[in-house]
Amino acid sequence: MKRIDTSDMSWDDWDAQVRPEPEVTDFDRVVETAMTRRAVLGSLVALGSGAAVMGTAMLKGTTAHAYGQSDFPFEPIPAFTDNTIHVPEGYTWRPVARWGDKLFSDAPEFDNGHGAEGSDRIFGENTDGMELYRVGDAEVIAVNHEYVNPALNIPERETPTEEDVMTLMNLQGVTVMEVARGEEGYDVVVDSPLNRRIHHNTPMRISGPAAGHALLQTSADPSGTEVLGTLNNCGSGRTLWGTYLTCEENFNGYFGSTDAELELPEGFARYGIQHDSRYAYELYHPRYDIAQEPNEAHRFGYIVEIDPADPESQPVKRTALGRFKHENAAMTLAEDGRVVVYMGDDERGEFMYKYVSNGTYVEGGPTDGLLDDGTLYAASFNEDGTGSWLALTPDTTAMDTAMICIHTRQAASSVGATTMDRPEWVAVSTTLPEAYCCLTNNSRRAEGFTNAGGDLAEPAPGTPNPRGENRYGQIVRWRPEGGDHGADAFTWDLYVMAGNPVVGLGSYAGSDNVTEGNMFNSPDGMQVDSNGLIWIQTDGDDSNEGPYSGMGNNQMLVGHPETGEIARFLTGPSGSEVTGLTWNSDRTVAFVGIQHPGGTWPDGGDSLPRSSVIAVWREDGAAIG
Ligand code: FEO
Ligand code: CA
Ligand code: CA
Numbered sequence: 001m002k003r004i005d006t007s008d009m010s011w012d013d014w015d016a017q018v019r020p021e022p023e024v025t026d027f028d029r030v031v032e033t034a035m036t037r038r039a040v041l042g043s044l045v046a047l048g049s050g051a052a053v054m055g056t057a058m059l060k061g062t063t064a065h066a067y068g069q070s071d072f073p074f075e076p077i078p079a080f081t082d083n084t085i086h087v088p089e090g091y092t093w094r095p096v097a098r099w100g101d102k103l104f105s106d107a108p109e110f111d112n113g114h115g116a117e118g119s120d121r122i123f124g125e126n127t128d129g130m131e132l133y134r135v136g137d138a139e140v141i142a143v144n145h146e147y148v149n150p151a152l153n154i155p156e157r158e159t160p161t162e163e164d165v166m167t168l169m170n171l172q173g174v175t176v177m178e179v180a181r182g183e184e185g186y187d188v189v190v191d192s193p194l195n196r197r198i199h200h201n202t203p204m205r206i207s208g209p210a211a212g213h214a215l216l217q218t219s220a221d222p223s224g225t226e227v228l229g230t231l232n233n234c235g236s237g238r239t240l241w242g243t244y245l246t247c248e249e250n251f252n253g254y255f256g257s258t259d260a261e262l263e264l265p266e267g268f269a270r271y272g273i274q275h276d277s278r279y280a281y282e283l284y285h286p287r288y289d290i291a292q293e294p295n296e297a298h299r300f301g302y303i304v305e306i307d308p309a310d311p312e313s314q315p316v317k318r319t320a321l322g323r324f325k326h327e328n329a330a331m332t333l334a335e336d337g338r339v340v341v342y343m344g345d346d347e348r349g350e351f352m353y354k355y356v357s358n359g360t361y362v363e364g365g366p367t368d369g370l371l372d373d374g375t376l377y378a379a380s381f382n383e384d385g386t387g388s389w390l391a392l393t394p395d396t397t398a399m400d401t402a403m404i405c406i407h408t409r410q411a412a413s414s415v416g417a418t419t420m421d422r423p424e425w426v427a428v429s430t431t432l433p434e435a436y437c438c439l440t441n442n443s444r445r446a447e448g449f450t451n452a453g454g455d456l457a458e459p460a461p462g463t464p465n466p467r468g469e470n471r472y473g474q475i476v477r478w479r480p481e482g483g484d485h486g487a488d489a490f491t492w493d494l495y496v497m498a499g500n501p502v503v504g505l506g507s508y509a510g511s512d513n514v515t516e517g518n519m520f521n522s523p524d525g526m527q528v529d530s531n532g533l534i535w536i537q538t539d540g541d542d543s544n545e546g547p548y549s550g551m552g553n554n555q556m557l558v559g560h561p562e563t564g565e566i567a568r569f570l571t572g573p574s575g576s577e578v579t580g581l582t583w584n585s586d587r588t589v590a591f592v593g594i595q596h597p598g599g600t601w602p603d604g605g606d607s608l609p610r611s612s613v614i615a616v617w618r619e620d621g622a623a624i625g
Pocket of ligand 1: 012327
């Protein structure tokens with residue numbers, strides 16, 4: 001009997017459990033060497049060129065703020081462990097859209113065991129990345145539904161039925177929904193012609209260098225250019241031309257094999273595609289059975305572009321942006337007008353990427369080719385605070401362009417990119433020539449081991465890592481040479497090394513901008529607001545015990561890019577992860593995502609927990625981002 005996983009563990013945790021990863025990364029080694037060197041030289045040495053302004057987060061005595069002493073226009077809040085949301089005094093929050101809420105008035109009242117009918121006409125589960133768009137006079141949010149918790153959505157039984165599987169497929173993907181100011185906060189505009197659900201069976205087009213490649217051809221689609229659905233939609237991005245980017249992360253776990261003896265095709269191991277799936281799709285859908293349709297898995301792991309202004313438009317998978325466990329996408333422009341997209345591959349020992357288009361962006365001009373024709377780069381970090389983007393080309397990788405876009409991880413390994421501690425969200429500053437990436441944690445690292453790239457790498461010699469278990473994570477910041485995001489060279493430092501200054505020793509105490517009043521672990525979601533402030537969301541251990549004592553529930557904090565000050569702004573309900581952030585048109589309301597809450601949040605009583613998007617605003621109506 002095929003069982004499905006009905007635990008409520010997050011997808012990242014599930015993936016880590018079924019597929020243990022290499023333990024220590026190159027980036028850990030680079031950072032620890034840099035930190036050791038800094039300790040030797042004294043704490044006022046910042047890394048790299050531009051040291052006068054870089055590294056403020058690491059400077060002793062410049063950034064330490066006790067709880068309550070904030071430079072921000074709000075009073076930072078303490079940690080909480082209860083089953084609700086807290087925001088600073090003078091601010092209010094309210095749910096906007098909860099799992100199961102109707103997008104159309106003919107949708108069913110949805111709850112556990114309802115069945116598949118109408119499950120594609122309601123707000124899906126486990127909200128993640130989101131972006132708000134102005135469409136005419138309307139405001140529209142595009143928002144991801146990363147995964148489902150089967151225990152909340154289908155009856156418990158030995159083997160899921162075909163209808164069970166369809167229900168799960170419908171409750172994931174993307175929602176596009178019009179929102180409008182209500183009596184209090186914002187509401188979904190039910191039946192808006194702009195409302196749309198995109199799920200695991202929505203037709204989409206495959207574009208870019210891998211489109212039509214033999215590895216993307218299946219019996220249902222011999223052309224290799226048309227695919228159904230987008231999987232495990234994690235973080236988001238927005239283009240300069242008003243479209244939404246949804247990022248396929250742990251797509252591997254949806255594929256399984258009805259043949260337990262099947263020898264895995266080439267490249268599957270590197271992406272974690274194996275015989276066991278999480279939701280048993282392969283029982284009813286041959287395309288998810290790698291024994292029948294091995295190429296279907298090559299059609300996922302991409303970034304998908306969606307036009308939120310046109311509900312009839314077909315989403316497009318942009319293979320030029322590479323195939324890996326995409327977290328999010330942060331778009332900006334090079335000085336010469338080429339489009340730059342920064343991206344992270346969220347897995348222990350994988351890489352950070354940059355895409356640069358060949359064409360240039362002209363406002364109002366054609367944009368279709370800008371995400372189809374360009375070059376991928378992977379990041380290489382040096383211990384002296386410098387780094388470079390290594391181009392992934394046929395010359396550097398001995399792979400053709402289509403294969404670079406399909407087996408991107410292998411291409412990045414071949415050029416010697418730096419293996420990282422799970423790159424989550426990337427964000428580009430709106431006020432400074434710099435960008436940031438959350439490196440969330442590496443919970444199972446063992447001291448004394450290093451690796452040189454992904455799960456195929458041989459352990460490489462390296463220094464023992466003083467942070468033997470990177471349970472807290474860090475945020476790396478880089479500044480492109482000449483302030484031009486099109487440049488190959490950059491300098492880097494750590495904006496923050498998360499830690500616990502109360503119970504942590506040495507580097508476990510965190511960098512100097514981590515205090516008893518703001519400590520957190522596992523930075524994950526991130527956005528930079530219109531003032532250049534860095535909003536940091538966490539997805540970590542909320543036990544509030546041992547090394548995590550004093551950190552409380554997962555939370556959202558605000559960081560200043562220059563002073564390094566970090567202040568806690570919001571705490572989520574117990575059990576939840578805070579992920580996804582966008583603002584309304586006049587920036588007076590922030591929309592925040594709450595994923596996998598515990599208990600009965602937000603409805604209370606004997607209700608099921610409902611992952612939700614909430615609105616947060618200042619009671620005096622001032623802008624907040
Ligand atoms: Fe979906 Fe890496 O978070
Ligand atoms: Ca995440
Ligand atoms: Ca995470």
